[in-house]
Amino acid sequence: MEFKTATLNQLPAIVRLLADDEFGATRERYEKPLPKEYIEAFAKIEQQMGNSIIVVMVKNEVIGCLQLTLIPGISRLGTTRGQIEGVRIDKDYRGKGVGESLLRYAINEAKTMGCEMIQLTTDKKRKDAHRFYERLGFVASHEGMKLSLIN
């Protein structure tokens, strides 16, 4: 397994993973050619300091991904948070510790870059995900609240 920051070459595989998901199926469009919205979004991620997609690869194939964004802040004596979004593992590779390895890699990257806390939100319906993150030491101390601005 190889862990690395994604480049545009890996974007179609990342969208495939995001679409191949209980909630993602209705939210994503994995098409050829890839919808330009994804390409534009990837460019914005690359332009923002501290924002990146990390992929895990086996034999040159993307089998997992997550987004790691470093957010410097004032609170807690100027703590930088590492925010994780969009964690996905290829169906064929689940239950083999790939997700745990990917998370541990991202946590270590965040630590190296000066983060003092990692945070994420996970849908209350994803019970398996909660147990997964709790095993990694995460504490469900907060409510994760969302407000859609569409419509």
Added chain:
Amino acid sequence: MEFKTATLNQLPAIVRLLADDEFGATRERYEKPLPKEYIEAFAKIEQQMGNSIIVVMVKNEVIGCLQLTLIPGISRLGTTRGQIEGVRIDKDYRGKGVGESLLRYAINEAKTMGCEMIQLTTDKKRKDAHRFYERLGFVASHEGMKLSLIN
């Protein structure tokens, strides 16, 4: 009431608000001169595209603040999220709608800058905060999980 992006001039007042809080009291150091960690953190926020502290002012005094960070992402067809952290209102101005006005200003800013979703996490012990955000249309659909990297 005036709403604006904070400059270094407002930083001591922001730290005062963060420290004057049930949980912030033990986490922050509101001292003169201001600990250099805050000044360094503020510089990092200013350097990161899409990251800012918004303050609400009355008669040239900061009476409220929050952090708004725009996070471009791949999921949901390349959605940009607006993430809110560190919402605080001066004790003397609570219960007067200042928080609601500040949030509505930040939500509108995020919308103008192309965000399709606003998200935040709030400590499960802050029951009043949950009701406040629900009144603004937020839905507590997610668990907010944190992992401390200190110690």
